[in-house]
Amino acid sequence: MTVVPVYNIVLVPDANMYLRTETYQNMTGKSPKIGERVMMIALRERKTRDQFAEDSFYPIGVTGEVIEHSPENGFLVIHTGERRNLDQVTVYSDHSIELGVSRREAIDDLDPELEKEHLMKLKQEMIRAAAGQPWESGIRTYLAQINSMNEAIAMMSPWIMEGAKERYELLAADSNRERMELAEKIAYQNVEMNRINTEAKNAQEEDYQKLYREQAIKKQIDYLQKELDQMHPDSVSDLRRLELAIDRSGMQGDAQKEAKKVLNRLKQEGQNSQESGMLYDYLDFVTSLSWKREKAADIDLNKARRILDEDHYGLKKVKERIIQQIAVMNLKKQQAGSILLFVGAPGTGKTSIGKSIARALDREYVRVSLGGVRDEADIRGHRRTYLGAMPGRIMDGISKSGVSNPVMVLDEIDKLGQSYNGDPASALLEVLDPEQNNTFTDHYMNVPYDLSDVFFICTANSLDTIPGPLLNRMEVISFQGYTPIEKYAIAREHLFAKSLDKVGLSCDQISISDDAIHALIEDYTREGASAVSRSIWIPYAGRRRSGIWRSRISWLR
Structure with a gap:
């Protein structure tokens, strides 16, 4: 007798069990033959043939015989007989199984008429559940061939939700009436579950159909609206223009959600509402x-x-550190390195070198003056609940630059103040921290914005007034005052032509002697080069206004 272990299949006596040919071969190691006697036993857990052990099976099995086999369809039918106790189980090294069994008596306490009545009700319920389904005709054909509750539950075996233990309880029940009640309970539960699943699926399909229809209508509206916009570009409404701007902006996640929320609110309230201007x-x-x-x-x-050399004379160490940072950025293909803080006397080129860095990187340049700022809202922006709310200076600078990766110079950071409106220096901690500024949230915008690609440069005249936590986020680079020789070179190579341009003159019309430049440097300037520039162009401006200059003038000390 061939032993056929099965998992998660309902085993009951006197019923037709449907089994895949592949499953039979995997569990027995041979092909089925019509008329072959078998012993079907239930596995406690899903296992392959090479994993079988003596304790892998439940202690009751059922005899059977292969009555049909369809190799082309890959199925076979085993008609079960009586139940057997598994007194001894032996698994050999070739994975074959030998059983010592004894007959297990059943309690015949089930009235055939009662079973017939219950079976009829179950069939009617199953037919009602299958009504309108593609498989309704197949269910009717199967049900016409069923003559017992055991056959009904065996037919439902592939589709019922119960686990291996609950299925085995049907085989272990000694009372025929108890087995029928268990089978009836499982059958009704699964019929009801199938009905609920069908209703849920139908409802879901209806929702999908509505969604598809809605999407199709929206696409049609969008297409027609685009056609109208192309035909009449001058008549595009402000709301439509904003809607198109949101779609083209590249917003994602929270930003897009907030923008569309505000747009819908503006559409609902209309352009005549009190908040329409703010929205x-x-x-x-x-x-x-x-x-x-x-x-x-x-x-x-x-x-x-x-x-850098063209725009600024000297500053060898400063330029070298800037080139190092640019080299790291070029290597990593992203913003990297420290936040640079240029510290030095006025006129030493701290702010202007930011423009040169932007030109060297081929990026947009934006300058944010922080001198005298005393309100945290100047950095983080005002909340939109306030009248006249505006974004902070950081996001305003990003907006003016038109890109997400400008070179931003935070000028005069040492002159930040404090007031009852908050500490702007503390607000800058998030802006200048590479670990946090990728989700910087301006109060006016109320959505995060990525500042991690911005090249921040700060300038200051002194370190004494910069708070420690803020100073700790920056790398200090000192700008030393220029020597007289450096001032002479700067005046001759850079400032002379710029000063003439300011008053509308050219180098062909005006010349300046070396003695005059040295006199200006010694008598009118200090550390920086700004005073040298003023000393050069102010006399030219005065002479041109008074009209006492010839086609070529040599101005000496």
């Missing part, structure tokens, strides 16, 4: 920002060094 200004601002991450470009270090 419009908000959408106009957030859509003016660049939300798309700029692609990292290759940086020519030789070109960067040449630009």
